[in-house]
Amino acid sequence: MVKSVEYSASDLEKVAEGKTKEIYRIVKHDEYVLIRSKNRITAFNAQRSNQIEGKGAIANQTTCNIFEYLNELGLKTHFVERVEESDFIALNCQMVPLEWVARRVATGSFLKRNPGVKEGYRFCPPKLEIFFKDDENDDPQWSEEQILENHFEFNGLKIGKSEIASMKRQTDLIFRTLEKAWQSEGCALIDMKVEFGVTKDGIQFHLDRKFYILIVRLKML
Numbered sequence: 443m444v445k446s447v448e449y450s451a452s453d454l455e456k457v458a459e460g461k462t463k464e465i466y467r468i469v470k471h472d473e474y475v476l477i478r479s480k481n482r483i484t485a486f487n488a489q490r491s492n493q494i495e496g497k498g499a500i501a502n503q504t505t506c507n508i509f510e511y512l513n514e515l516g517l518k519t520h521f522v523e524r525v526e527e528s529d530f531i532a533l534n535c536q537m538v539p540l541e542w543v544a545r546r547v548a549t550g551s552f553l554k555r556n557p558g559v560k561e562g563y564r565f566c567p568p569k570l571e572i573f574f575k576d577d578e579n580d581d582p583q584w585s586e587e588q589i590l591e592n593h594f595e596f597n598g599l600k601i602g603k604s605e606i607a608s609m610k611r612q613t614d615l616i617f618r619t620l621e622k623a624w625q626s627e628g629c630a631l632i633d634m635k636v637e638f639g640v641t642k643d644g645i646q647f648h649l650d651r652k653f654y655i656l657i658v659r660l661k662m663l
Contacts, residue, residue, distance in 0.1 A: 446522075446523060447468065447471055447474055447522065447523070447525075447531050448470075449468045449469075449470060449471065449476075453468055453469045453470050453471075454466040454467070454468060454469070454476060455467045455469055457475070461482065462479060462480050462482055462483070462501065463477055463478060463479055463480060464477070464478045464480065465477055465478075466478065467534070468531075472534065473533065473534050473641075473642075474522060474531050474532065474533060474534055475531070475532055475533075475534045476525070476529055476530070476531055476532075477529065477530055477531075477532050478498070478502075478528055478529045479497075479498035479499070479501040479502040479505070479528045479529075480497075480498050480528075481493050481494055481495055481496065481497045481498045482494075482497070483497055498527075498528035499527040499528050501528075502524070502527065502528045502529065502530060503524075505521075505530070506521065506524040506530050508620070509521030509530075511623065512616065512619070515619060517612070517615065517616060517619065519656070520532040520533040520535050520639060520656055532656075533639075533641055534641070534642075535597075535639025535640055535641050535656060536596045536597045536639060536640050536641075537596075537637065537638075537639045537656060538594070538596055538601065538609070538637065538638045538639060538640065539574060539575040539576075540572055540573070540574060540575065540584070540589065540609070540637070540638070541572070541573040541574075541575060541581065541635050541636075541637055542570065542571075542572060542609055542610070542613040542635065542636045542637070542638075543570070543571045543572075543573065543633060543634070543635050543636075544568045544569070544570055544613050544614060544616075544617035544633060544634050544636070545565055545568060545569040545570075545571070545632070545633040545634075546564065546565055546568050546569075546617075546621065546630075546631060546632060546633065547562060547563070547564055547565070547630075547632045547633065548560070548561060548562065548563035548564075548565070548569075549561055549562070549632060549633070550633075552569075552571075552633075555583070567614070568614060568617050568618070570610060570613060570614060571583060572584045572585070572586070572589070574588075575637075586603075586606050589601060589606055590602065590603065590606070596639075596640040597640045597641060597642050597643075598642075599640045609636075609638055612636070612638075613634075613636045616634070616636055617631070617634050620634065637656045638656060639656040
């Protein structure tokens with residue numbers, strides 16, 4: 443596999459590790475990072491986890507395929523190229539610590555938070571929810587007002603009403619785009635999580651061009 447971003451193992455410096463991924467800074471190319479998928483599978487916000495051989499490669503292939511598809515459609519992600527079985531190169535972004543969830547069908551944690559809603563209830567349009575990334579507090583659900591009151595700023599980009607509207611708009615568009623792709627394969631997209639990030643020059647972008655899509659996680663049937 444030909445790499446357009448040249449590096450060696452000695453150029454990689456681990457800067458972060460999550461439940462299922464490791465992130466490495468590429469010393470000679472500070473504008474990029476290497477993201478490695480682990481053979482770990484988690485459930486219930488990592489309360490349950492197991493090691494499955496080959497899971498990292500499968501997760502990486504799925505991730506790269508989705509990012510390539512979104513990039514081709516003009517929905518810009520941080521994805522640059524796949525370089526190894528479990529690795530891909532991405533733009534170095536500062537992550538916005540919010541998870542944007544789009545749901546077509548009521549299931550899972552939504553039912554626990556909304557007693558009385560029957561499993562399988564169909565949302566039209568898709569239901570959008572926001573969660574603050576905080577493992578110690580089990581990623582609490584947030585309102586747009588809470589985001590505004592925290593006065594977030596990432597790489598010089600202040601998160602205000604227009605930025606919230608941009609992330610909301612993109613989440614809805616990504617869901618509808620991938621839902622159609624899944625339908626063409628005879629599958630149903632149940633819900634999806636999106637996270638966003640900002641590059642060092644992110645403040646130069648306008649509206650929907652401010653953010654790079656960092657993560658798309660799907661649940662399907």
